[in-house]
Amino acid sequence: MNWVPPLGGATGAGGEAPKLLLAEDKAGLLFPDAVLEDSDVSQHWFVKFARNKGNRTDQDILRSEFHYYRALQTLGIETVASQGLALEEATKPSLWMQRFDRRVTAQGVERYAVESIYSLANVTTPGSAMDHLDVIRMLAGLWREAGQVNQIPDLVADYLRRDLINKILGNSDNHGRNTAIIRGVSSFRLAPIYDLAPMVMDDEGITRTTKWPKALERAGDVDWRGVCRALSDIADPDDPLAALAGAPDLFERLRQDAHRLAALPDILTESGLPDRTMNHPGIALKNLEQRLKEWDLK
Structure with missing residues (x-):
């Protein structure tokens, strides 16, 4: 996936931690949510960052969330989807999750x-x-x-x-x-x-x-x-x-x-x-x- 510079805000998800709602096109490029036409979307992403000041504790809380989801999935307990679930470290960690209120099908985007x-x-x-x-x-x-x-x-x-x-x-x-x-x-x-x-x-x-x-x-x-x-x-x-x-x-x-x-x-x-x-x-x-x-x- 490749990031395209945002054209506008896409931070509509609630909560204290910084978040992004992104749409991935069929070429693997990422855009702010609602920028792409449904027919151009291959996946919808929810990206979460460390809350507060993003210090070591805040970052470990975010890293732990990733491991918690994987562990529960191992036990057969439903969490956010395992497909695409990723912890990206870079300079600061970010947690990437596929949205469960969207599903891309051959007929278009289903919204739940x-x-x-x-x-x-x-x-x-x-x-x-x-x-x-x-x-x-x-x-x-x-x-x-x-x-x-x-x-x-x-x-x-x-x-x-x-x-x-x-x-x-x-x-x-x-x-x-x-x-x-x-x-x-x-x-x-x-x-x-x-x-x-x-x-x-x-x-x-x-x-x-x-x-x-x-x-x-x-x-x-x-x-x-x-x-x-x-x-x-x-x-x-x-x-x-x-x-x-x-x-x-x-x-x-x-x-x-x-x-x-x-x-x-x-x-x-x-x-x-x-x-x-x-x-x-x-x-x-x-x-x-x-x-x-x-x-x-x-």
Whole structure:
């Protein structure tokens, strides 16, 4: 790929880290998003740079994000696409990802409707606190309205696994813009995992804004068994989460996911995760087996 000098801004992606939205033409040249006609585009790119001052810590956070995606892909967990995923160092690192809201086909460019949790909940203030139970109930309601009741147990299991991944990998930046759904013609699904980085390392002290109720999340530790019990013990038949009543045990599914995730330290060590990330006290990788036991997940 070759860079063509930009003709205008293409930084429409949200968040604190500098980002570029680019389109690649059929000759491999890169242009700012929306400059090319759809018929000339071969791929859409989302390029991310180190946030804040771009110091060593900021750069290691970005490098770690790259390794996190690759590790989860190894475990068969959907993240931003592995195809094209690249960490380019140059003078400063940049993370290159193919956009999951665009797909180039023989018929043209397909655009997918992506909507964040904040948008679904009509939250307009960035960084607003949310309750995981409220978010799950809202999502389950959408799934039920779309006739996807039988998919609600899988939705909830996926959501739980994502929060466990955040806890293991030190991703404290879990506000409502960092989880989204993709709207189909008559269906919904969770968007792939994105913005997954060890934000506990950030010098600004990023804390979780979406949490479980206080009885289930204290001092940063989650009562995973209690969370699953709270989700499963829904007596009101009008509650969208009542669909979980006859589903396989949520906690057992989460324990199975934890067993898979126990391979992350080895995968990430082999991948080349920065030592500062692996050894950070706010990240559970170095002592993951012990942490899973403490969480009653092993």
